[in-house]
Amino acid sequence: NAGVTQTPKFQVLKTGQSMTLQCAQDMNHEYMSWYRQDPGMGLRLIHYSVGAGITDQGEVPNGYNVSRSTTEDFPLRLLSAAPSQTSVYFCASSSRTGGTAYEQYFGPGTRLTVT
Amino acid sequence: DQQVKQNSPSLSVQEGRISILNCDYTNSMFDYFLWYKKYPAEGPTFLISISSIKDKNEDGRFTVFLNKSAKHLSLHIVPSQPGDSAVYFCAASESGTSYGKLTFGQGTILTVHP
Numbered sequence: 001n002a003g004v005t006q007t008p009k010f011q012v013l014k015t016g017q018s019m020t021l022q023c024a025q026d027m028n029h030e031y032m033s034w035y036r037q038d039p040g041m042g043l044r045l046i047h048y049s050v051g052a053g054i055t056d057q058g059e060v061p062n063g064y065n066v067s068r069s070t071t072e073d074f075p076l077r078l079l080s081a082a083p084s085q086t087s088v089y090f091c092a093s094s095s096r097t098g099g100t101a102y103e104q105y106f107g108p109g110t111r112l113t114v115t
Numbered sequence: 116d117q118q119v120k121q122n123s124p125s126l127s128v129q130e131g132r133i134s135i136l137n138c139d140y141t142n143s144m145f146d147y148f149l150w151y152k153k154y155p156a157e158g159p160t161f162l163i164s165i166s167s168i169k170d171k172n173e174d175g176r177f178t179v180f181l182n183k184s185a186k187h188l189s190l191h192i193v194p195s196q197p198g199d200s201a202v203y204f205c206a207a208s209e210s211g212t213s214y215g216k217l218t219f220g221q222g223t224i225l226t227v228h229p
Contacts, residue, residue: 040221043204045217048216090158102208106160107158
């Protein structure tokens with residue numbers, strides 16, 4: 001059971017480039033989320049999904065797109081990278097089964113630098 | 116508008132003593148609260164949680180206290196161990212319509228000295 005996996009671990013982009021951060025979970029969790037962590041800001045929710053085919057915006061969605069075609073995968077797309085998107089990105093998943101939807105399992109993170 | 120605040124960026128304690136980490140929130144709709152622990156270069160890991168129908172929850176050396184009237188929660192670690200040194204985040208959620216959405220505080224760096 002690998003839990004939540006994220007690729008790549010590190011990425012450097014030039015302003016204007018696009019890329020996709022990958023996230024996968026093998027726990028059959030219905031909820032998946034993307035957060036970014038910036039110094040002094042904690043973790044802020046970018047987008048989340050309550051099931052395959054259903055996504056919604058979080059606190060800081062601008063500049064990011066998501067889709068959820070399967071239960072396992074929840075990729076995050078940066079359409080045109082900007083230096084303000086330099087951050088550490090975490091994917092998380094959780095399940096309502098047993099009433100533990102709030103207790104999210106996090107991946108190891110992707111450190112993104114935009115120059 | 117920071118709805119969850121951890122006003123102490125860092126805390127330093129001696130091994131064996133108590134560590135107390137604090138968290139304040141402003142949104143009265145929050146009814147479930149969690150603490151996460153994060154080591155460098157790793158994702159956060161769930162530590163302990165509390166529902167708003169309780170005022171205390173214990174799990175081994177970790178106890179979370181909730182004061183709803185003051186909109187304040189705290190995490191007590193007794194006794195503190197060097198392996199507890201990490202960043203601690205408190206988080207809050209609204210039940211019902213907002214499953215899967217957590218609002219995090221800024222984090223507190225805990226250092227436990229041997």
